[in-house]
Amino acid sequence: DKLDDLKSAGKVTIAIGNEPPFTAIDSAGKVSGAAPDVARAVFEKLGVPTLEAQVIEYGAMIPSLQARRVDAIAAGLFMKPERCAAVLYSEPVLCDAEALLVPKGNPKAFQSYADFATNATARLGAPGGGTEEKLALDAGVPRDRLVVVPDPQSGLKMLQDGRIDAYSLPVLSLNDLLAKSKDANLEVFAPVKGAPVYCDGVAFRQGEETLRDAFDVELAALKKSGEFAKIIEPYGFSADAALSTNREALCAQQ
Amino acid sequence: MGDWAGYLTLILQGAWVTVQLTVMGCALALVVAFVAGMGRIAPWAPVRWLATAYIEFFRGTSIFVQLFWIYFVLPLTGLALSPMQAGVLALGLNVGAYGAEVVRGAILAVPKDQYEATVALNLTGWQRMRHVILPQALPLMLPTFGNNAIELLKGTAIVSLISLSDMTFQAQVVRSQTGNTMVPFLTILVLYFVLSLVISRLMRWVERRATRGLDGVR
Amino acid sequence: MDQPIIRVRDAQKSFGTLRVIDGLSFDVRKGEKLALIGPSGSGKTTILRMLMTLEALSGGRIEVCGEPLFHMQKNGAEVAADEAHLHKMRRHIGMVFQHFNLFPHKSVLDNITLAPILTTGEKRPAAEARARELLEMVGLADKADAMPSQLSGGQKQRVAIARALALRPEIMLFDEVTSALDPELVEEVLEVMKRLASETDMTMLLVTHEMGFAREFADRVLFFDRGRICEEGPPDEIFSNPVQDRTRTFLRKIIAAGHRV
Amino acid sequence: MDQPIIRVRDAQKSFGTLRVIDGLSFDVRKGEKLALIGPSGSGKTTILRMLMTLEALSGGRIEVCGEPLFHMQKNGAEVAADEAHLHKMRRHIGMVFQHFNLFPHKSVLDNITLAPILTTGEKRPAAEARARELLEMVGLADKADAMPSQLSGGQKQRVAIARALALRPEIMLFDEVTSALDPELVEEVLEVMKRLASETDMTMLLVTHEMGFAREFADRVLFFDRGRICEEGPPDEIFSNPVQDRTRTFLRKIIAAGHRV
């Protein structure tokens, strides 16, 4: 079965988004970030020593998994009902709330996605096919004011250049982005009112339940031993958040 | 933000991927161009139809669609290619379709007189091609082939969209690491230009070699 | 030998709806020198091109050396010739073109040796020796290694003649071989052809507007008009005493245009 | 009128390092019909093209109708002519080319009226009336609305002559105007030129390889060789009794090639 395949190959390939602190790839090509680090630890325990990563746009991750380009996704791809239907998630790993990157002082007072629907000139940036885009569309933000931003750096740049009024990503992603940019004229507004807290899990292909289940077993052990917290907390994530919920609840949450 | 040497290394690694894609893509394109180009003027109708269908399809749809199709849809039929293979295949087949028209055009551009002389000298079909038509058609193809090679080089940039770590992709990585947009993009613009200069110099050299002796006095 | 080397019977040729050769029949005896003259568009080039199999026959029949050119026997029935049959038949015939059609990427020597080496499997040294002989004959022994682009028009045409001769055809076709040449260069080519006519017993068919040369060269003249032979006979008769009106008008115009007959 | 209409003095022309016209001097009287003959490459075309200002002069001086062609007065000094001066001088001269050079996108009538309407500001009705007269003269009255591509070579060349005449030049230059034509079509063009020569007092310079026509047409023949005049005189003398060796050789070759002299 799949796990045996991975074991005999000695390596597993995951999809990542290169969006610190969830996932990152440094100038030497080394993969890091909370999600890959957790995945690496679990796979090592499963007897798969090497973890490789492909950087893929968020929207393309599930198709890539289906197209067998990667073995799993460990990228902060939050659980949602449609996604749970398309892939097999592990138990939750990283949890985060949604946030907005806005000019200092939040001059237009954005607090929820609905605020962008009511303000007829407000333009919101979000990654294509991501949670934020979905939430914004559901809140009634019209398509032409919801700009599909290809990557965080572009979103930051577009905000700095005044092309968009706010850029939405999970809290920790924006914190990291803001810290790197060293731009004193911006701030992070978090959490977005009315937006749920989301958690990701490592996603596997449909039909590979045994692999997912084996992963879950080792993940639970990792959480129990406290090693889990040691891995993710330096990145700013809360281990308690992941422990206090489960896949079933998250997959049901709209 | 100080690690510029590291970032430059990253971009140069990407440049190496770009070079590999270009070289392998060109090789594939060249082969495909000759096969399809000669197929288009073959005496057998089915061969002509096949060649025409290939050429029109690959020239008619966008390379993006071809790339995404090869990368995301083809694996569903069981043929999973590595990003590099997918990139080379898409680029080679796409540029090859354009090259095929160049090959056909060049062969047809050899004056009909030459073909008639070969009939009068009783050469066989293959001998006509091999000894008379192709040697004269080749110099006509080379300048356009050079342009096609540069088009292919530029086309490699879009493989970054299927997350192959070519030069453009690495520039994006550097950009997200450093928060600086200008430097990585300017760097790769210059690198692409240098590569295209290398190609055009190379092609000019090949052209000179191929036309040596021809029109000796001109 | 009594049997004609070329036998054209009711030949037809149409391009689209345009009938260019229209029920043409004539024979050529072995060794005969034939001049084909006639107004522009009358089909002279077309008949030569059909003999060279550069154009297919639309109807009728052509025989060369006793065998049909465009037909062959297959399972007892006569069918259209395939490429193999044409390939075999072309061995009998050589052709020299108005625009020489030398291969520009090959030296003079290679132009001449290419076909013998490829088609008759001659060895290179033998082919080259014969090529040099032929070059000698056309007066270009020193140009063996030149490229065609380095030759004058008259020299090119002489090389083209040597190239056709290298295959030792029994029949040679010449289509206005001097009309693309500067007047000064015409003579050197005609000189070669005259020599060829007198020194060999090759059958030669010549299309030309040089009436003076036709007269001197030919045993017999065919006057073409609209795809048929309108008048034929020995040159002296045709040129001095044409029977047909059409022939007379044509010759008058040619003379008025400053050509000597 | 005593003053020559064209005066060439020590004219020089080089292409790169190749000297093509080399210290050439001659005069042409008003109304004179001059034939320029000589071997290929001797510079006949080049001198006509210089007179038409299609080529610049490399050295020496040419005067047309008493004024320098490539020079003009400016602040008392003589300087190289500017475009305005050339434009003025070109009014005196018309030229007919070997390959007709009709404007393929314009009808026969428009080909002829274009220049008069644009350059001399003639009104369209007047220009068209004159164009029709000229077409009548060259025997093409019914072709006014045809496009050039619908004409035969001879017809094209007659239109080209009409086009040049429409500007009423005092000097007409003809460069091998029949050598791109089928032999049958040569006569109709020469006919027109003969008529032009006898019916007008236009000065005409003619480059030709048709020795028969040159003899009939010209008052005087210039024999060119390597960029200079090697022999000149009345046609009868030059053709029957050439003094120079070079002329004799040339004529002998031309005759051998089947041309009537």
Add this chain to the structure above:
Amino acid sequence: MGWDWAFAWQILPVLLQGLKVTIIATILGAGVAVVLGLVFAILRRSSNRIVARVTGFIVEFIRGTPLLVQLYFIFYVLPDIGIRLPALAAGVIGMGLHYATYFAEVYRGGIESVARGQWEAARATNLTMRQTWVHVIIPQAVPPMIPAMANYLLAMFKETPLLSAITVLEMMNQAKSVANTHFRYVEPMTMVGALFLIVSVISVIGLRWLERRYGRRS
């Protein structure tokens, strides 16, 4: 993972919406390219050596580097020097600039395709330079250019997916967005391919007609 007709039908309107943007971008881009190409062609012919050289270098540089990187540059770097273009405008200018370098070549080819004898005949009938251009050269130079220009128009059409990289919601971007929300690539990508092919095939038929009508035949 089979083909789902219901899904295909459901996403068609969105893709057609994208097609509209694609076509608008192509037409506007071509407009820029036609004008700018002429400017390049004229500047390159300039008798001022420096102007001609500098233009030549710019043209070569633009042509030797990928449009994708140029688009990134225009969209993300230019704001640093105070030029902030809307996404579509940036895309149109980027594509227009890139293809202007190709159009410049078309202009040159068209002008050179006019036989030298035409210039000489114009001179011999004493037309001025301006009259020669207006009445003799341009009417003959433009028709052979039309097929080549239409060809590049088609090429631009097929390159519009690049604009998705700078947030223009053209057809490819819409398709990706749809694919991302529904995790299905087969239908959107195949349909985008089909739409490209349909528009291309129609254009190619039009192009053949243009070629027959205006193209020069050797």
